[in-house]
Amino acid sequence: DAKTTQPPSMDCAEGRAANLPCNHSTISGNEYVYWYRQIHSQGPQYIIHGLKNNETNEMASLIITEDRKSSTLILPHATLRDTAVYYCIAKKPINFGNEKLTFGTGTRLTIIP
Amino acid sequence: GAGVSQSPRYKVAKRGQDVALRCDPISGHVSLFWYQQALGQGPEFLTYFQNEAQLDKSGLPSDRFFAERPEGSVSTLKIQRTQQEDSAVYLCASSLAPFELFFGEGSRLTVL
DSSP: OOOOBOOSEEEEETTSOEEEEEEOTTOOTTOEEEEEEEOTTSOOEEEEEESSSOEEOSSOEEEEOTTSSEEEEEETTOOGGGOEEEEEEEEOOOOTTOOOOOOOOOEEEEEEO | OOSOEEEOSEEEEOTTOOEEEEEEOOTTOOEEEEEEEOTTSOOEEEEEEETTEEEEOTTOOSTTEEEEOTTSSOEEEEEOSOOGGGOEEEEEEEESSTTOOEEOOOEEEEEO
8 A cells, every 4th residue: 555644733713614635656557545534532533535536525525636646635514523533544445354454543623613 | 223232331340450451343344353452552463353354463462462353243252361452442343335434432441
């Protein structure tokens, strides 16, 4: 799995868009970008994943640069409940037997009222 | 239940005691994982089951750690002769389809 680099912490005002960057400059062509988050005292929660196209779901949007060396997770209207540690993971396609995720230390996002 | 259930949520053990942590995955989920999370760190992989088969135990830190899933459903992580460095949150996750792991809330182990 490719190494990912994230800022250790970020703040965002409530109601604004939170943009969380991730660098994965050594990502290979078949590695996906996954995002999970971990709210205090809970287990990690899947947010979104993508390969090369931008992706959007009910939780967030994922923007991947054309060269795939970096990506940004966007929470469009951050709320206090979005305060959490966000993990960016680059991983080869998952199939049964290859689902192990390697978490780093992530970005601690704090939403400011 | 709707999610992954872990018990106990909190466990305090004296150094040298054996502990057992239980995980009830989401019904029908084939894959089951155990992770260890030290304070301030991201989760670290311990071991992986596909049904009852333990396919990867490369993350188990020592032979004091043992996991089983005898009927392909409930799993137990056992730690023998606990040490202070074993203090951590132990997370269980299960999955059915690729991409998304569902995690429990974890079992917080404190070894005194």
